[in-house]
Amino acid sequence: MSEFTKTLCPYCGVGCGLEVSPPAQANKATNRDSKGNPIWRVRGDKAHPSSQGMVCVKGATIAESLDKNRLHYPMVRNSLDQEFRRVSWDEVFGIISDRIQNVRATQGPEAICMYGSGQFQTEDYYIAQKLMKGCLGSNNFDANSRLCMSSAVAGYIQSFGADGPPCCYEDLELTDCAFLIGTNTAECHPIIFNRLEKYHRKNRKVKMIVVDPRRTPTAEAADLHLAIRPGTDIDLLNGIAHLLMRWNLIDTGFIDDCTSNFSAYAEVIRHYPPDVVACQCGISVADLETAARYWGESKHVLSLWSMGVNQSSEGTAKVRTIINLHLMTGQIGQPGAGPFSLTGQPNAMGGREAGGLSHLLPGYRLLKNPQHRAEVEELWGLPPGQISPHPGLSVWEMIMALENDNVGVLWIAATNPAVSMPDLERTKQALLRSPFTIYQDAYYPTETAAYAHVLLPAAQWGEKTGIMTNSERRVTLCQAFREPPREAKADWEIFAEVGRRLGFVNEFAFKNSAQVYAEFTQLTRGRPCDMTGISHEQLRTQGPTQWPHPAPSTQHSKRLYTDLRFPTTDGRARFGAYYSKGLAEPPDPNYPFVLTTGRLYGHWHTQTRTGRIEKIRTMHPEPFIEIHPRDAAKLGISDHQMVEVRSRRGKAKFPTKVTKAIAPGTVFVPMHWGTLWADDAEANALTHPESCPDSLQPELKACAVQLIPIGIETPTKNYQLQSSQL
Template structure:
């Protein structure tokens, strides 16, 4: 029996998997020859695995894109071409567009499915060699508000806590996170700990009574968009009760006086009606926080996917600064990443405002450092923040984007305002789509399809939500003519004349170069290599040169010193702005979206696994019984849900799990799996002005019962 250790390619928990090959099997099917189980030695998941990880092997050889395919226009069928022709067309189009329109007319949209080496090579090609910062990733839809919140409040991106804190805390606040379904292994670790320690409290803040909320000591089913009000009301009580860490505030924070002045405007009796909860509930939440020596807050899309996502994140971090609940075991603000390598992407510079090593495109010193390291002339890296993914869409509308390269993601399901997105992609002069699977919704809008390897076929590293870097080893040959993402980017770079910038002969070479660039940075991995990770197992950063495995700090800011100008963390005195599109007489309901236990993102993998399709066969609309009665609609009936942008047709699920006035639809179904039920037909692109993360969690809708 041969076994290979790797990482689950789904959510940001980063569960270790052990894939076992049975040589006695003679079938040619990968699913028959390989079995998957949890890796008991992986410190993050400790051998646990959810249904997605347990069935992952079943997706490997189903619906794969096997060869490069091309068509001159979207109304033509694809024809198979060689890699030589495909690479020639990419290079030719980049050269033509760069000469005629400038580098800023070229965009790449990547993914947290990338390995860190894929991300890094793409940054070198797009931001370094081509001189445009127009690289964004689907982390923009997922974690960019957490990035900006950490940066503004604490001085740097990077969650300061770790999973071990789930087993040390006195009180956990899960905010806008249905971890029981979306990050189940993390949540299971907490539940096991809480079962042994029943005095540990769990507070869940979510408009839905999710499986996470069902286990809570206190569930605050707040009105969508009222998170900042709630955090300020809790702060109001903590200050009123004198439950604050004055020494920490005095010695390690900025802006406290301004923050206190603002908080006085948020007494619970004023805030409770806006939140749709009682004063007693706010007081109970504040009391749990005040009475706990170690408070851990965990959040995900419910905070991030908002037009004030950064303000929400900062307002939650404010509570940690107010009480000194940071930089110690069992405490701290902890964002739960959505994708397996969204953290690695942030480290490698994989958003339009970032450069590798937690550097910024707006910093002259950071740009100069990269130019020297990459052997590029001064001024080669643009000082302008690149286009976010939605700005790429509007650029296609305007004609200012002439070439769009999409890789390892499916934006024709995941982006907001899908009809507008479809129309924009239909105008694209040249779209490259690099993907492991076919068909997908996005493939319908591509001119050139490039077959990519997926997790089982390529080697590299990923970083999970607790900053733990795992070496993922390929364990079987690529399907068809699929190539590794980093290798495609490097070959294009060489053919564009940048041979010196892409000397890599292996993926280990790529990681070695990236690791050098992180030396001295918050996300320092200069002491790591493929060899060390393969020998010693997953490691958390920072891991500077000379570190020994397991000797590095599990948490950031243990010394209460923050990477800001004066070493202090920043209180953020911000007023809430509410929803970008609140309900009104024409669209009286707030639609919120989310994920289900079995499916993941746009079903590119899970839609091809029969067991998961049986678990979650179709989308639905959750409606509170009171609203169902007003509408005259019953369980199982079909309705049309409309927003100002589009519509979808769904079956009703009547449940008290959703608050009155709010409705819920899971986000996984695109036109490939449920034509006419795509929830992002409804959502809008209004985004946080700081993080540029769209408000996918809330928009105004109306419900029309069929036959009425």
């Protein structure tokens, strides 16, 4: 029997398989961290089909964060100016259930809000939906996937009739043309990019196009880099479509037989001739024509995108405009082709399956659909009409509800909104108004903990067994390899116990996560994401699989829509006709630069884990701002000089990185640094909350800023967190 436990990396949506084993010779100092904790050994799982044994620096060092600054016990305080006191689980469950009951009776269920995370396992997500939307009658469950992939969800639903990326990772090595837009895949999804880059190098006829205002490591590998101005994605995509139409490089048979609304789309793209598009995007006509030639003359085109497309006030329109190119050229349902959104978090896909956004229900159902509500009520044994027909609050709507004193309970789990939300100062002020905030996390301190009345210690990666689904719809069993430290509990266990305390004993009579997952899969029967043929035991013995995987079949589907039929009312995919509206906040003379934000290779989100790993902290020791030399010269800014960045909402300070890798007029800041890790370096102190009207995803990728040189100063200090006493 192997000493290694098979699990999954808990960082990005690639879903890399890992094998973890106990520390060898744990008595030796070399196998312990600076606090004396034994370090578990981690290696890539060569049998996992998604990652094939590869692992990036985050996955390789993940075990080093297991025992750093953990929250070990439930803690409570009456007000934010008091110190926390340790309490028992019994006491804290009583406090929480009493508060929820009181708020339900006095303010109604709509005053109860929960904000979850793509870090959840599917079982955590599912139990939260059953508790909130089913038993409590509040649809106010949203997740940080709202900031990540909700535009992709909306785009897939509107174009195809259902959510779900139709492609698989095998397509990375079968494509003729890879079109990457709004994704720095090399840094943000490195194992996917490794597969694509190796294939690209070996097959020089294969073309790679990268669309990004920055010359990222991803763009460095491209045959064609289109450094478009922020906010001109739809201009570019419609411009490519215009040329494909002009050159007759379209699949009229597919359009006629398998799609609808093409005439409206054709009318739109008529207004995007090459000279207009090139001028608007800030690229040459020749490069635009090259991109269209690469797409139109390739037999298998694969598009990849992530936050650079989704985090936009036009996010859904951008997604659908990418899909339009596939529809007009018949590039879907075949190997090496299709529109492929790269999920940001390890189980954001599982959250979509479980209904983990405020407008969704489990099994790819919509709250607005009365049949969908009735199906879930029946499966949950609830009376008809128990589930509200009104979508709940998105996370930004929760912030506004806090401002208006309409929230009685705010429950935050496995995410850090005091760093990750837009318009951060406004967010913090709203969090201060919350009369009762529960914060459930594995670590302490975090920035959000400062706004909590109750702290709940959560088990994290490796300490609970459950399911995660990656970007290619591959479902993996993540097996626990150690016990939770001290009194930490799995998220689903915490939600279930609160449900039982509220009187829903039968609804939450689960003995383990396998039983939770078994119930969840029954809600997927007959749905596009049918997983009735999947169980913990099946995954344990047979390994990861992809959905749809219905029972009693033992087969999964690598790709969706191979029969060229779609889950719409008429079986046809729908073109979306969109004119470009540009940025919600374009630059002007007072705020002449466009700020864009993103990740770095080694860090993850708000550093809750990676900030506690010395190798990664050394790799990325401080935040910075990228600026083009031409812009730096105009402002008299030198490399490494400190600048103050101001928007209409806030300000921050960063040392400069003067580089030609970013387009003039655009500046870039990484989003990882909150107040625990640096002074005045919060990217989201600058961003705005304007969002896509369909997906409600904020435009975190672009806002207007001004730069003010403030002289050469000491770089941002290297913070050292003290071990938690909790």
